[in-house]
Amino acid sequence: MAPLLEVRGLHKRFPVGSGGRYVHAVTGVDLDVAAGETHGLVGESGSGKSTVGRLILRLLDPDAGTARFAGQDLFALSGAELRAARRRMQLVYQDPASSLDPRWTARDLVAEPWAIGRMHDAAERRRRADALLERVGLDPAQGGKRPAAFSGGQLQRIGIARALALNPRLVVADEPVSALDVSVQAQILNLLLSLQDKLGLTYLFVAHDLSVVKHISDRVAVMYVGRIVETAPTEELFASPRHPYTEALLSAVPKPDPRLRSDRIVLQGEVADPANAPPGCHFHPRCPYAHAICREQAPLLQEIAPNHFVSCHRAAELSLRGVARSDS
Numbered sequence: 001m002a003p004l005l006e007v008r009g010l011h012k013r014f015p016v017g018s019g020g021r022y023v024h025a026v027t028g029v030d031l032d033v034a035a036g037e038t039h040g041l042v043g044e045s046g047s048g049k050s051t052v053g054r055l056i057l058r059l060l061d062p063d064a065g066t067a068r069f070a071g072q073d074l075f076a077l078s079g080a081e082l083r084a085a086r087r088r089m090q091l092v093y094q095d096p097a098s099s100l101d102p103r104w105t106a107r108d109l110v111a112e113p114w115a116i117g118r119m120h121d122a123a124e125r126r127r128r129a130d131a132l133l134e135r136v137g138l139d140p141a142q143g144g145k146r147p148a149a150f151s152g153g154q155l156q157r158i159g160i161a162r163a164l165a166l167n168p169r170l171v172v173a174d175e176p177v178s179a180l181d182v183s184v185q186a187q188i189l190n191l192l193l194s195l196q197d198k199l200g201l202t203y204l205f206v207a208h209d210l211s212v213v214k215h216i217s218d219r220v221a222v223m224y225v226g227r228i229v230e231t232a233p234t235e236e237l238f239a240s241p242r243h244p245y246t247e248a249l250l251s252a253v254p255k256p257d258p259r260l261r262s263d264r265i266v267l268q269g270e271v272a273d274p275a276n277a278p279p280g281c282h283f284h285p286r287c288p289y290a291h292a293i294c295r296e297q298a299p300l301l302q303e304i305a306p307n308h309f310v311s312c313h314r315a316a317e318l319s320l321r322g323v324a325r326s327d328s
Contacts (some may be wrong), residue, residue, distance in 0.1 A: 040217030
């Protein structure tokens with residue numbers, strides 16, 4: 001069965017100043033997202049993960065590559081066809097406060113997609129908006145309040161309700177809990193899981209916090225400086241990482257046992273500059289396992305175990321440390 005979303009060879013660069021230099025934000029990304037699953041996309045700030053999400057939604061145009069959604073080539077669409085496709089793909093933003101117009105009421109914010117599409121009359125929009133507010137855990141009686149009257153978690157619930165207004169199949173959740181208190185994060189994650197179960201949603205979940213990704217994702221792709229370096233089912237990735245960068249990220253996942261907290265791998269050096277990335281494997285200047293070939297040749301993303309892909313010259317010979325199931 002074909003995936004709901006199939007991305008191949010995705011590239012995006014941005015000009016830097018007037019000297020002909022470019023930031024290579026996304027380089028050759030391949031990604032498959034199955035219908036009904038949550039696919040995590042993780043990496044440090046600047047890795048390109050949010051850019052991937054915006055390219056898929058056609059908020060940015062790619063320099064190269066293809067993206068097929070439900071059989072349609074997204075990058076070949078324009079006009080009415082693109083607008084129709086966008087209704088089936090929605091975005092939940094990182095900062096709910098900045099994504100909601102402070103002058104509008106919660107009810108009007110949720111009903112905005114219907115108003116733009118000239119769908120339903122005013123009474124029906126109000127009824128549907130109240131039903132969506134209730135579905136995401138808010139009292140419809142609060143629908144007449146403006147964003148300033150809500151907490152961060154409540155604002156994110158409003159943002160989620162607005163994203164659901166057009167009954168999308170795919171939701172790109174771009175760091176949807178990183179701006180929230182830890183106690184509220186769990187509530188929003190559980191809400192997303194509940195909505196997925198009831199509505200059959202598919203998520204591309206962008207995050208930098210691996211503990212959050214582990215809680216919600218069926219599959220995870222790890223990005224470093226614009227490239228996917230490893231992708232695998234969540235449990236396998238956490239238990240048996242095959243890329244040194246993934247191993248380092250997993251070592252930073254909080255552990256309840258104080259005796260295990262000293263095991264963190266502290267990478268030396270800085271994240272590679274995407275405007276002047278090193279030759280070969282972009283990770284080699286920080287990698288404790290790097291050999292000469294790593295400095296000379298860029299590794300390909302290859303399947304090293306069933307449904308487990310890694311971009312590392314030494315993946316087959318390294319024995320890397322993961323996160324034991326008992327730590328989850």
